[in-house]
Amino acid sequence: GDSVTQMEGPVTLSEEAFLTINCTYTATGYPSLFWYVQYPGEGLQLLLKATKADDKGSNKGFEATYRKETTSFHLEKGSVQVSDSAVYFCALSDRGYGNKLVFGAGTILRVKS
Amino acid sequence: DAGVIQSPRHEVTEMGQEVTLRCKPISGHNSLFWYRQTMMRGLELLIYFNNNVPIDDSGMPEDRFSAKMPNASFSTLKIQPSEPRDSAVYFCASSADSYEQYFGPGTRLTVT
Numbered sequence: 001g002d003s004v005t006q007m008e009g010p011v012t013l014s015e016e017a018f019l020t021i022n023c024t025y026t027a028t029g030y031p032s033l034f035w036y037v038q039y040p041g042e043g044l045q046l047l048l049k050a051t052k053a054d055d056k057g058s059n060k061g062f063e064a065t066y067r068k069e070t071t072s073f074h075l076e077k078g079s080v081q082v083s084d085s086a087v088y089f090c091a092l093s094d095r096g097y098g099n100k101l102v103f104g105a106g107t108i109l110r111v112k113s
Numbered sequence: 114d115a116g117v118i119q120s121p122r123h124e125v126t127e128m129g130q131e132v133t134l135r136c137k138p139i140s141g142h143n144s145l146f147w148y149r150q151t152m153m154r155g156l157e158l159l160i161y162f163n164n165n166v167p168i169d170d171s172g173m174p175e176d177r178f179s180a181k182m183p184n185a186s187f188s189t190l191k192i193q194p195s196e197p198r199d200s201a202v203y204f205c206a207s208s209a210d211s212y213e214q215y216f217g218p219g220t221r222l223t224v225t
Contacts, residue, residue: 034213043216044204106155
């Protein structure tokens, strides 16, 4: 079945450091890919998405490119802030399964000032 | 837009009691999802509905769990009888067929 694998955390960075959170997937079809973010005590929020190969999703300084050849969707940000501290989830949706999302385990990001 | 509304936000109950969690999806959304989040198991999809019809309940852990969606604006997740291992944060999410799911704030359930 479909699956998503994320790098284990926690990831601890200093403010203004460069961020990469790795995400790879397996899917039988042509999935859409997502990054969701969960701030402490809240539900998940959509951060960005990409629906086809080579698409780049971007939002709030975060970017991720849909790489079909490497089945990856790594999240990057050039300069993190303390307010970016949260849990980040990579997810996919394969049309063969309706609009159900398959989530990765989540990666905790801690940014220190 | 009020977003997805869940109630209660916190629930503390004793083992063996019935627990009912409630969700109001975003108006116009036709898919609704129930998730459970724990430290040990992460985020798990329990069940999802499309146009008020249950499509996939394979994630429901056992017969003690049941979910209903009597109309497009309301869903419940019931646990009867509850057990300590059911302690978790339960999220409801809704979607309008765009694969973008909008999550509610969650219900933190503690079963003692």
